[in-house]
Amino acid sequence: MVYEQIRIVLSNDLSEIAKLHRELEIFGQKCSLTPKTLFELNLILEELLANVVSYAYGDNQRHEIVVQADLRDGELVIKVEDDGRAFNPLQSPPPDLERPLEQRKVGGLGVHLVRELTNSIEYERKDGKNFLVVRKRIEDPR
Amino acid sequence: MEIKEETRGKVKIVGLRGKLDANSSPAVEKELLALMDRGEERLVLDLSELTYISSLGLRIFISVAKNIRKVNGKLALAGLNDHIYEIFKIARFTNIFSIFPSCEEAVVHCAD
Numbered sequence: 001m002v003y004e005q006i007r008i009v010l011s012n013d014l015s016e017i018a019k020l021h022r023e024l025e026i027f028g029q030k031c032s033l034t035p036k037t038l039f040e041l042n043l044i045l046e047e048l049l050a051n052v053v054s055y056a057y058g059d060n061q062r063h064e065i066v067v068q069a070d071l072r073d074g075e076l077v078i079k080v081e082d083d084g085r086a087f088n089p090l091q092s093p094p095p096d097l098e099r100p101l102e103q104r105k106v107g108g109l110g111v112h113l114v115r116e117l118t119n120s121i122e123y124e125r126k127d128g129k130n131f132l133v134v135r136k137r138i139e140d141p142r
Numbered sequence: 143m144e145i146k147e148e149t150r151g152k153v154k155i156v157g158l159r160g161k162l163d164a165n166s167s168p169a170v171e172k173e174l175l176a177l178m179d180r181g182e183e184r185l186v187l188d189l190s191e192l193t194y195i196s197s198l199g200l201r202i203f204i205s206v207a208k209n210i211r212k213v214n215g216k217l218a219l220a221g222l223n224d225h226i227y228e229i230f231k232i233a234r235f236t237n238i239f240s241i242f243p244s245c246e247e248a249v250v251h252c253a254d
Contacts, residue, residue, distance in 0.1 A: 014164045021163070021194075039194060039225045046196045050164050097234035101211060106204045109197040109233055116232045 004031045004071045012053045012063040012084075017046055020067065031071045037138050040117045041069065041076060044134060047110035048080045048089075056084020056130070071138075078118075078134040087130060088123045089114070145173055146188075153252045154182045155245060159191035162199030171202045175209065183215030184252040188245045190221030200233055207239065218248035 006027040010016040021042055028038035045067060052065055068079040094115075095108035114134065115121065124131040143166035146157035154177060162170060177185070185206070203219070210217040218240045222230060230236050242248040 017164045021161070036225055042194065043196055043229070046163060050196070050198065098237075101204070101207055101238045104204055104238065106201040107197075109200055113197055113229065113232060 006069050008067045010049065010065045010067060012057055012065060012082075014050065014053050016053075016065075017049060020045055020049060024069070027069060033071075033138070037076075040136070041078070044078060044114050044117055044136070045069070045080075047114050048078075048132060048134070051087070051089065051110060052080065052082045052084055052130075056082055056087060058085070074138055076136040076138055078136070080132045080134075081129055083129050086125050088125070089132070090121055090123050143170060145170065147177075150249055151253055153184045153186055153249050155186045155188055155249065157188040157191060161194040162192060162202070163194060163196050164198045167196075167198040167202055170199075171205060174202065174206050178206070178209050178213075178215075183210065183213050185210060185215065185217050186245060186248040186252055187217070187219050188221055188248075189219055189226065190223075190245065192223070192226060195226050195229055197233075200229070200235065203235065203239065216252040216254075218242055218251045220245040220248035 004027070006023060008020060008023045010020060024038065024042050024045065028041065033041065049065060049067065057063055063083055066081040070077045089111045092111050095105065095112055118134045118136045120135045122133045143161060144159040146159065148155040148157070156174065156177065158170065160166065207217055220242045221244065222241060230241070240251055242251065
């Protein structure tokens, strides 16, 4: 069984996204991910992390966000754990993408992209933490 | 992220090179809005060297397009790679933006 895993601990600051991209680059090479899959993995995790950093915390304290990606038998399992306020992205309403430019909102696209680029999303609130598990089937050789 | 500017007649070409992510997007948006404040109304965004985009990058295009629309200007995007074009499709940006394979075609569109 081919099995690769990466675990990254980030703090609640958008500048941490640079670190996330760097670590995922190394993970992508180790797993021989195609450029398309690596692009999408970066995007999925950036969207999830940006949501947590932007909306989960009302204080000015440092918090740890734990990101994990596992590749096993052609499936990427992506986990994000944070101790912010309860937020279930599955409950956010889908953006209306058929509106003309004047009525398009600038935000709301992140969760939509994650939904479209993955096969399943599970959310759980436990012990004061948010646990998000996102699964993505990949066509890569491994 | 590098931003290159070039003027061709009435059209301003802005080339974005690198990653348009949560870190780089605020500075790029500021730069593009500053260009419009200086009276640039015909804008081609050359994305041929853009390697990555996230939703925070996508929202810049909405913001720029709305500003251009207000002054009856013209906006075109050019040179998107396959991965970025796919994200544009998922966000239905392909319905609201004029997108061209090459910068030259985008300039012709904006110069009209």
